Amino acid sequence: MDSMAHSDQGEEGYFTILGMVLGFLATCLIGVFILGAYSKLPGLEVLSAAGPLVIAIGVVIAFSNHRHTVKRMQRDERVRASKSYLDEAINTLERSFELLMGGKENINQPPNDRLGWLSAARTLLSYEEIKKLISIRDHKLIIDEQEEYWRKRFYDVLQSNAVGFDVGYYRGGIAHKINATIAGGQPPPRTVNSSPPLEPRSLAVIYQFSRWPEDKIDPVEKVDVAERFSKNEILAGNRGLCEFLEQDYHKHWKRIQARQNPGS
Numbered sequence: 206m207d208s209m210a211h212s213d214q215g216e217e218g219y220f221t222i223l224g225m226v227l228g229f230l231a232t233c234l235i236g237v238f239i240l241g242a243y244s245k246l247p248g249l250e251v252l253s254a255a256g257p258l259v260i261a262i263g264v265v266i267a268f269s270n271h272r273h274t275v276k277r278m279q280r281d282e283r284v285r286a287s288k289s290y291l292d293e294a295i296n297t298l299e300r301s302f303e304l305l306m307g308g309k310e311n312i313n314q315p316p317n318d319r320l321g322w323l324s325a326a327r328t329l330l331s332y333e334e335i336k337k338l339i340s341i342r343d344h345k346l347i348i349d350e351q352e353e354y355w356r357k358r359f360y361d362v363l364q365s366n367a368v369g370f371d372v373g374y375y376r377g378g379i380a381h382k383i384n385a386t387i388a389g390g391q392p393p394p395r396t397v398n399s400s401p402p403l404e405p406r407s408l409a410v411i412y413q414f415s416r417w418p419e420d421k422i423d424p425v426e427k428v429d430v431a432e433r434f435s436k437n438e439i440l441a442g443n444r445g446l447c448e449f450l451e452q453d454y455h456k457h458w459k460r461i462q463a464r465q466n467p468g469s
Contacts, residue, residue, distance in 0.1 A: 286338075287340045288341075290339045291344040294336050301325045301328035306362070313362065317374045319401045323404055336352075360415040377400040430454075434450070435465050
């Protein structure tokens with residue numbers, strides 16, 4: 206992870222500087238003893254004269270070491286907190302989808318349950334707030350990838366049922382009553398077991414999440430089609446793909462051919 210690597214490099218740099226300072230201190234002490242040995246001053250007086258310098262350097266080293274320790278502890282705490290938010294954000298995405306699908310795995314259409322849609326929408330809104338608390342760059346990259354995975358899951362179940370979601374689906378248990386009223390007939394009494402209509406605000410939250418954000422740049426748009434297809438013999442033996450590119454995307458096909466056969 207990039208941020209972790211930068212932290213490790215920072216620690217290595219710190220200890221390198223600390224080693225240089227300690228080396229300088231050791232050199233000073235050796236110089237003091239040499240000076241005492243070859244000068245007429247008593248060794249005690251030489252050490253006494255050098256004492257303030259030694260003490261000052263020691264104080265600087267101690268303060269620097271303490272400051273580095275505090276920063277490292279603060280950084281580790283930020284990493285732990287960010288990781289906790291990351292885990293909770295991922296769990297929140299999973300729970301939101303489960304709530305929408307009514308906790309059932311073998312169904313392709315979410316139940317038209319008002320409470321289920323509301324709960325799923327509330328959980329998605331909670332996810333958006335938790336995501337803001339993730340502070341480590343590596344964790345942000347991970348949650349973005351997780352979000353795209355779950356966005357696709359939401360999109361699949363909503364889009365695949367777009368035709369099947371008629372007005373009666375959204376009206377819940379009172380659909381027949383409304384339709385009968387519109388037709389001019391006497392509305393039948395609403396049964397106790399009928400469910401209320403879906404809440405428009407919950408629909409807005411869930412449908413919006415299932416779509417690609419308007420302000421987000423699609424990384425696929427930056428892909429150079431010709432460059433990628435011209436490497437690693439991707440098209441070798443793939444006749445259908447070659448025909449598709451040549452016939453439907455001839456502009457890309459010409460660029461691919463130019464890269465594969467630069468001299469022709």
